[in-house]
Amino acid sequence: MEDQVQVTKMPVIGDLAPDFTAVTTKGTIKFSDFAKDKWVVLFSHPADFTPVCTTEMTGFALRKGEFDALNTELMGLSIDSIHAHLAWVQNVREKTGVYFDFPIIADIDMSVSKLYGMLQPGESETAAVRAVFFIDPKKKIRLVMYYPLNVGRNMDEILRALDALQVADEKKVALPLNWVRGEKAIVPPPKTLDEMNERIASKYEMVDFYLARKDI
Numbered sequence: 001m002e003d004q005v006q007v008t009k010m011p012v013i014g015d016l017a018p019d020f021t022a023v024t025t026k027g028t029i030k031f032s033d034f035a036k037d038k039w040v041v042l043f044s045h046p047a048d049f050t051p052v053c054t055t056e057m058t059g060f061a062l063r064k065g066e067f068d069a070l071n072t073e074l075m076g077l078s079i080d081s082i083h084a085h086l087a088w089v090q091n092v093r094e095k096t097g098v099y100f101d102f103p104i105i106a107d108i109d110m111s112v113s114k115l116y117g118m119l120q121p122g123e124s125e126t127a128a129v130r131a132v133f134f135i136d137p138k139k140k141i142r143l144v145m146y147y148p149l150n151v152g153r154n155m156d157e158i159l160r161a162l163d164a165l166q167v168a169d170e171k172k173v174a175l176p177l178n179w180v181r182g183e184k185a186i187v188p189p190p191k192t193l194d195e196m197n198e199r200i201a202s203k204y205e206m207v208d209f210y211l212a213r214k215d216i
Contacts, residue, residue: 010117013144017042017135018115024075024103025085032139034103035073040135041162043153044077044118044128048088052152053078056130058098059155070162071137074102079113079128082106120146134162136169171216184213 011018017040019032034040043060045053060067060074067074078085089100105112107128113119118128130147142165147153164175173185189210190196196209204212 011115011133011141011144013141015141017133017139017141020112020115022105022107022112023082024105025082025089025100026103029075029103029105034075035137037071037137039070039072039137039162039166040075040133041067041072041158042075042077042116042131042133042135044113044116044131046127046130046149047078048080048084049091052150054088054092056152056155057100057104058092058096059153060102061098061100063155063159064102066159067162070159070166072162075105076100076102077105077107077112077118077128079107079110081108132158134165136165167216173214173216176213185216187212187214 017031019030021028021030043056045056047053057076060076064074080088085104085106089104093099107113110119113128116131116133118131120129127149129149130151130153132143132145132147132153133141134143136142143161145153145158145161160180163181164179167173167181167185168175171185172188174188176183176186179185184205187199187204190199199206199209199212202212204214206212
């Protein structure tokens with residue numbers, strides 16, 4: 001009889017974020033109780049004391065104020081012990097003056113990494129890929145980014161995407177390519193003939209009735 005492989009569904013956009021309890025650099029945290037009424041950016045890195053990961057974690061730390069302004073908590077993860085995490089945080093603070101003042105999960109048993117599909121065997125079976133999960137205050141996954149082990153993330157894009165998700169929710173609009181705050185939004189397309197005729201007669205900036213922009 002052929003061996004049966006158990007496949008765990010990787011969480012995708014629209015799913016509720018899988019709940020977990022984990023040891024972190026800020027103490028033991030139950031995710032469903034974390035950051036009530038806030039967004040969460042949950043991100044993984046392959047290993048402590050590695051160069052690309054250090055630049056990324058430093059990037060998150062240096063721009064934490066911008067995440068705070070967007071009502072968002074940060075939470076990191078790697079498959080390292082809590083002792084390794086604490087030593088790395090202190091080492092970076094001593095060498096660069098940057099302090100990683102957000103919880104970092106010590107996922108030494110890989111349980112959270114497996115829940116979130118951060119272990120991808122084609123890349124590595126023992127290190128989490130560079131995953132980023134954008135999770136809204138209702139604990140729903142709204143956006144997922146995956147990067148390989150050897151390519152760092154773009155912090156500008158992470159913040160831009162987070163801002164765009166929040167603006168789209170608040171204003172009930174869609175946002176075009178490369179949108180940044182201050183630019184026009186896309187009005188959702190009409191769904192009936194009456195709505196189409198209203199659109200044609202409107203004062204929106206229109207390429208055509210299905211592609212219209214407005215200030216927000």
